[in-house]
Amino acid sequence: MTNLCISCSREVSTIANSVIFKCPKCGERIVRCGACRKLSINYKCLKCGFGGL
Ligand SMILES: [Zn+2]
Ligand SMILES: [Zn+2]
Secondary structure, three states, X not given: OOOEOOXXXXXXXXXXXXXXXEOOOOOXXXXXXXXXXXXXXXXXXXXXXXXXX
16 A cells, blocks of 8 residues: 655655644545655645645
8 A cells, every 4th residue: 555645745655754644524544754744834635625734
């Protein structure tokens, strides 16, 4: 299974400090890579539009 960052679409398994969590609103799986977290790039749930930092 590939885990692509929701912001930059890179495979996160090779990127440190990456996180996979469930959308607080709808439970959709959200993947973020360590690079985007470090840059504080906003994420947005593809399913319900819920977003955050
Ligand atoms: Zn990323
Ligand atoms: Zn959602």
